[in-house]
Amino acid sequence: MRSLSPEEAELWGRVASTIRPLSRTKLASETVEKPNKFTRPKTTSPVIRPAAVAPARRIPLGERTLDGSWDKRLRGGAIVPDRLIDLHGMTLDTAWAAIDCGLEQAIARGDRVILLITGHHRHGEPPIQRGRIRAAVHDWLAASRHASNIAAVRGAHQRHGGGGSLYLILKRPQCR
Numbered sequence: 001m002r003s004l005s006p007e008e009a010e011l012w013g014r015v016a017s018t019i020r021p022l023s024r025t026k027l028a029s030e031t032v033e034k035p036n037k038f039t040r041p042k043t044t045s046p047v048i049r050p051a052a053v054a055p056a057r058r059i060p061l062g063e064r065t066l067d068g069s070w071d072k073r074l075r076g077g078a079i080v081p082d083r084l085i086d087l088h089g090m091t092l093d094t095a096w097a098a099i100d101c102g103l104e105q106a107i108a109r110g111d112r113v114i115l116l117i118t119g120h121h122r123h124g125e126p127p128i129q130r131g132r133i134r135a136a137v138h139d140w141l142a143a144s145r146h147a148s149n150i151a152a153v154r155g156a157h158q159r160h161g162g163g164g165s166l167y168l169i170l171k172r173p174q175c176r
Helices: 006-016 068-076 092-109 132-143
Strands: 083-086 113-117 150-155 165-170
Touching (some): 068 150, 068 165, 092 113, 092 132, 092 165
Parallel strands (some): 083 113
Antiparallel strands (some): 150 165
């Protein structure tokens, strides 16, 4: 591994000074010695460098934010779901098809809140065969062709099934 040239060190110092740490704890900043003179190498043709593009961070459906009034009404159970999708007694394949079809119909009708009944997770040592739908539902929703229409996913209030159900909050229909 080679060390940085003075020009590269200065450039790296400028880039590093624009970085914001992900955690709230402050990191000890490293100082980069600046060379006395910055001399740019002379070239006969312009150097074209690709622009650095940060990859877009996908926010998981369960972490997407809603405004405070939505979350308050969901926590209090004051929301009346527009549609109900019950997955009890289904296999993984039929449950996936039911979610996909239910989302398609809800989006077409302009529904905003879907109550998705998955059943409670069963605790214990394998080979427990129940609870596989509940375990897979978040991945299914994130990979769904309708994922861009889902504003958020929240746990349901106790009156709507508690830990065995989820609220799917859909985005407002786009005006055409």
